[in-house]
Amino acid sequence: MDLARVHGLSTQAVRNYEAAGVLPAAARTAHGHRTYTARHAAALRAFLALAAGHGHRAATAIMQAVHRGEVDEALRLVDTGHARLLEDRRTLDVVAAALADLPAGTGDDVASGRGAVFVGVLARRLEVRPATLRQWERVGLLRPGRDPRTGYRVYRPADVRDALLVGLLRRGGCPPARIGPLLVEVRAAGGVADLDAVLADWRARLGARGRALLTGAAALADYLDADAAS
Structure with missing residues (x-):
């Protein structure tokens, strides 16, 4: 045979x-x-x-x-x-819900400074390594501020939201080159047409x-x- x-x-x-x-x-x-x-x-x-x-x-x-x-x-x-x-389907639902709940207006309006966290705390929350967050920053996906006294990275509420979305979208297979423009949309809340297309493609691939x-x-x-x- x-x-x-x-x-x-x-x-x-x-x-x-x-x-x-x-x-x-x-x-x-x-x-x-x-x-x-x-x-x-x-x-x-x-x-x-x-x-x-x-x-x-x-x-x-x-x-x-x-x-x-x-x-x-x-x-x-x-x-x-x-x-x-099943877990990836649940993740997709979380991303869709998170996008649906984005506040109106610019994303930076969310960053009041209260509840800001350092890189180690955020890494543990997202279950990634601090180096991963720094890599996302190097490729332009995240833009944390700096503590004026220590120079350490400080992630404001809007930065935490962005990091969560980056993690979820990366897990769904969205390449960094597409995530950057999506984050611009999220921060500006000027429309989610591209995000809808990404989620639809992700859902089709899961199917x-x-x-x-x-x-x-x-x-x-x-x-x-x-x-x-x-």
Whole structure:
């Protein structure tokens, strides 16, 4: 069975998948040639379907667990992928709600100075490293002030809001080059058309990922059923 040709892969790729445990071990002919069967074809279909939704690394781990006989672990990994999708959906809802609740007027009007925090406090709140906040500042996404006595960065309420939006949008896959103009819109509250487009694209990508997860789960179930029946 020419697995490589059927799936548009190189012969070496199929061999690598077998060596990695993505495929079950193949029998050999008297001349040492690998013999791939319908079981190998089903395993490869399951892997490729899983990779579309979970990514290559997670799909590899799932198939490795199956071939170790650890089906419960494989299913746990599948569940983890669905849980991450659910969390990303919740994150998207948080971003949409945050944008919907933006105050009218310029974003800087929010910064009264009360409740300002230093970089360490904000990093802990956002569950990122202080270096990440400094990187966002270097690329122009954040613009904290400085404490006049110590020179330390001071994040006013508007800066905290901006940092939250940056974190959420980065998690949603929005590149920094697009976040900058969006923050200008947020700060000026002059319209959210671009933000709406980003959120709509994000939601569409989550939907596509959800469908890919379902397809991967179905392919894995077919493989497990065929294995159990053999």
